[in-house]
Amino acid sequence: MTVRRRAGVLLHPTSLPGPEGIGTFGTELTGFLDFLSKAGFSLWQVLPLTPPAAGNSPYSSYSAFGGNHLLIDLQQLVEEGDLSSRALQNHFPQELVDFKQVTPWKEQLLHEAAENFFKQGQTPRLKEFWQFCDTTYWLHDYALFMALKQHYHGTPWHRWPNELAQRNPRALQQAALQLGPEIGARKYQQWQFFRQWQRVRSAAAERGIAIIGDLPIFVAHDSADVWCNQELFLLDTKGKSTVVAGVPPDYFSATGQLWGNPLYNWVAMEQQGYGWWIARFRQLFELFDQIRIDHFRGFEAAWHVPATAKTAARGSWVPGPGVVFFDAVKASLGNLSFIAEDLGVITPEVEALRDRYDLPGMKILQFAFDSDAANPYLPHNHRTNSVVYTGTHDNDTTRGWFNTLSPKIINRMYDYLGLPGTNPVQDLIRVALMSVAGTAIIPLQDLLELPTEARMNRPGVALGNWSWRYQSTQLKPGLDDYYADLLRRYGRG
Numbered sequence: 001m002t003v004r005r006r007a008g009v010l011l012h013p014t015s016l017p018g019p020e021g022i023g024t025f026g027t028e029l030t031g032f033l034d035f036l037s038k039a040g041f042s043l044w045q046v047l048p049l050t051p052p053a054a055g056n057s058p059y060s061s062y063s064a065f066g067g068n069h070l071l072i073d074l075q076q077l078v079e080e081g082d083l084s085s086r087a088l089q090n091h092f093p094q095e096l097v098d099f100k101q102v103t104p105w106k107e108q109l110l111h112e113a114a115e116n117f118f119k120q121g122q123t124p125r126l127k128e129f130w131q132f133c134d135t136t137y138w139l140h141d142y143a144l145f146m147a148l149k150q151h152y153h154g155t156p157w158h159r160w161p162n163e164l165a166q167r168n169p170r171a172l173q174q175a176a177l178q179l180g181p182e183i184g185a186r187k188y189q190q191w192q193f194f195r196q197w198q199r200v201r202s203a204a205a206e207r208g209i210a211i212i213g214d215l216p217i218f219v220a221h222d223s224a225d226v227w228c229n230q231e232l233f234l235l236d237t238k239g240k241s242t243v244v245a246g247v248p249p250d251y252f253s254a255t256g257q258l259w260g261n262p263l264y265n266w267v268a269m270e271q272q273g274y275g276w277w278i279a280r281f282r283q284l285f286e287l288f289d290q291i292r293i294d295h296f297r298g299f300e301a302a303w304h305v306p307a308t309a310k311t312a313a314r315g316s317w318v319p320g321p322g323v324v325f326f327d328a329v330k331a332s333l334g335n336l337s338f339i340a341e342d343l344g345v346i347t348p349e350v351e352a353l354r355d356r357y358d359l360p361g362m363k364i365l366q367f368a369f370d371s372d373a374a375n376p377y378l379p380h381n382h383r384t385n386s387v388v389y390t391g392t393h394d395n396d397t398t399r400g401w402f403n404t405l406s407p408k409i410i411n412r413m414y415d416y417l418g419l420p421g422t423n424p425v426q427d428l429i430r431v432a433l434m435s436v437a438g439t440a441i442i443p444l445q446d447l448l449e450l451p452t453e454a455r456m457n458r459p460g461v462a463l464g465n466w467s468w469r470y471q472s473t474q475l476k477p478g479l480d481d482y483y484a485d486l487l488r489r490y491g492r493g
Contacts, residue, residue, distance in 0.1 A: 003384045003438030007492040008043025008212065009036060010393065011444040012058065012456070013071050014097055017472045021092030021102035025196040026073035030203055031472065037207035038480035040487040044204060045212040045292070045441055047393060049197070053223070056099045056466050057457075059216045059294065062146065063224045064280055065138045067193030070106055074113075076196060080125070082113035096467040114188035115181075132191045138224070138279075143186035144172065145224035147179040156222040158239030165239055167228070197287060212339065212441075213288030215280075217298040218245045218261035226262055229276060232269055233262040243304040246312030247295075250344050251367070253460045256303075256312030263304060266321045274325060278332045285333070296340035296359075297350045299325060322349075326357055339387055339439075343367075363388040363437055365428050366401050369413040378416070379435050388437035390428045390446045393456040397445040398425045400452030425449045433490040440492060447483070448474050 016023025016032060023029070036044060050061035051068050058068070077083045087109055092098055120126070133139055145157070152160055163171035176183060204211055219225045221241055226233055234242050245261040269276065284291050293299075300322055305315035330336055340354045342361040354361055363386050368377035375381065382388060390398045402424040405413070414421045417431065425446055432440045445454040448470065457465045487493040 005438055005491045006042050007433060007440045007442070007487050008041050008045055009444050009447065010045045010389070010441050011470075012047040012393070012466075013049070014058075014068075014466065015444070015456070015469050017094065017469060019088065019090075020074055020106065021090060022070055022097045022099075022106070023469060024071055024073040025200050026075055028472065029200060031475075033204055033207050033209060035475050035480055036209055039483040040493040041483070042208055042210060043212055043439065043441065044209050046214060048214045048216055049287070052466075053220050055462050056097075058214075058466065060220050061216075061223060062149075062220065063138070063142045064216075064219050065283055066142050066224070067190055067197065069110055069189040069193055070103065071196075072106075072110065072189065072192050073196060074106070074109060077109075077113045077192065081120070082117045083109060087112065094469065094471060096469055099467065110189050110192075111185045113192075114185035117188055118184060128195075129188065129191050132194070133187055136190070139187055139190060140176075140183070141228045142190070142224045143183040144176055144179070145227055146186045147182040148175060150182060151175075151179060157227040158221075165227075167230075201287070210289035211287075212290045212292055213284055214292045214294060215284060217293060217295045218259065218263070221260070221262045225276075232265055232272070232276060234265055235262065241307045244307050244309075245298070246303050246305050246315060247344055248303055248315060249313060253312075256315070257460055258305060258309065258312040263302060263318075264320075266325075270321065270324065274321075274328045277325070278329060281329060281333055285337070290337045290339060292339040292341055294341050296338075296342055296354065297344070297346060300347070300350045300353050322353055323356065326353070330357070358385060360385045360387050360437075360439065362386065362392075363435070364391060364395065365389065365432060366391045366395050366398065369409050369416065379431055382435045382437045384436050384438050386437045387439040387441060388432045388435045389441050389443075390425075390432050391443060393443070394459050395455075396452055397443070397450050397454050398428050399446075399449055400455060403452070423449075430486070430490075433486060433492055444470060447479070 011032070013025065013029065014023045016028045018024055018026055018028040033044070048058040048061065049068050049071065050058065051063055051066050052058055052060065053062045054060040074083060074088055078085045078088065090105065092102060148157070148160065148164060149155070158165050164175060201211060230239060236242055241262040243263050244259065245263055246256055246258045248256045250256065299320045301317040301319050303312065303315045304318045305312050309315070326336065336357050336359065338359050340359040340361050342350060342354055343364065363377050363382050365377060365388065368375055391401065395401065396404070417427060419427055421427065429442055429446060432442060454468050456468055484493060
């Protein structure tokens with residue numbers, strides 16, 4: 001199989017610059033796409049775009065189908081007449097997202113915009129809105145879920161009155177009538193999110209840029225997904241998880257990572273023809289050109305931890321659906337344009353599942369220099385059908401990582417590379433671009449050679465993540481020309 005050599009940049013939209021305290025689908029995103037195009041990059045990778053729940057993490061969401069309303073560009077709502085430009089005035093910091101300030105401010109404005117939109121009466125936009133509502137099957141359940149969460153002051157769904165927690169049809173109908181305005185506002189937000197994202201995707205396509213999305217294999221317990229599909233998860237009669245997801249002790253944590261997500265009832269899912277999963281994939285392929293499956297190995301086996309455990313150290317591997325699942329997905333959707341996140345404890349069975357469907361795995365250069373020549377992340381062990389990264393959103397920036405290395409590992413790294421070591425960030429980027437891996441992805445933090453303060457996430461740390469933003473001035477003149485030359489040199493332009 002011939003693999004085209006490509007290169008891309010990893011940047012979550014919340015990290016874009018702009019005046020709303022958080023990155024959005026506005027003009028700054030267009031400027032970023034222009035930079036990618038001029039620099040010769042043909043890929044842009046994002047983190048999940050779903051509405052964040054715990055800790056503002058894009059990997060913990062209230063819905064696997066919904067969009068993150070905080071990414072909506074309010075200026076476009078002003079231009080459409082749903083908001084006053086005066087409402088956008090604020091004093092938020094520019095170098096990071098202050099979620100405690102930005103979230104309530106933006107949610108209030110989105111509610112005001114929805115109220116103004118519905119007051120306008122019959123318009124072509126209202127017709128478009130109703131068409132979106134009629135053709136988006138998950139929308140009403142999600143909007144009702146979010147309205148009920150607000151009504152019950154954020155209480156998890158399994159602690160709602162029993163008739164609502166167990167989705168009694170009459171109780172749901174009464175709640176929908178009672179909470180109608182809030183449900184309408186939530187539907188408006190989703191409509192605006194998806195129409196703005198389609199404009200972003202069109203702008204990327206016009207510049208020859210494909211977008212890689214991200215699919216967390218697990219969903220949050222306190223989500224519309226679990227509330228609406230309780231039979232598809234391992235829950236007790238009260239809706240609580242009996243076991244939760246995580247990973248055993250690894251590179252990132254001595255006690256493992258206790259994610260806390262509910263685990264799937266794969267028997268029930270198979271009986272339903274994996275319909276929930278196929279619908280999830282189908283929607284993602286409407287939004288992205290390729291999808292990275294986070295924790296791919298969970299389809300072969302998942303780490304089940306008792307729900308009462310305090311850490312992930314005491315758990316067990318339980319088989320997943322494997323080939324049966326992917327055959328069903330392939331039968332419904334055709335070729336699988338996935339990237340398999342195959343990091344951590346990977347078995348021959350996981351590799352066989354990945355290779356059966358010709359899915360590219362991931363090679364992380366920051367993991368490459370702490371052992372011997374058999375290290376799978378060393379460039380001589382890369383495969384053409386793989387994706388090489390300097391680091392991911394879970395790693396330190398390359399500059400920050402290098403500053404923590406022992407002299408022994410630094411010497412090993414430069415002995416291997418055969419370089420004098422004048423600029424470790426640029427050296428690692430060059431190694432990524434030289435690699436035989438068909439795709440190379442560089443976090444924007446590494447293109448800008450930023451220190452640890454620009455790190456996106458620290459696995460196992462609940463607070464203080466996901467807030468980094470870059471500034472437009474950091475994309476200095478000539479940076480695009482520099483990378484355009486570099487990408488051409490290594491056959492990725």
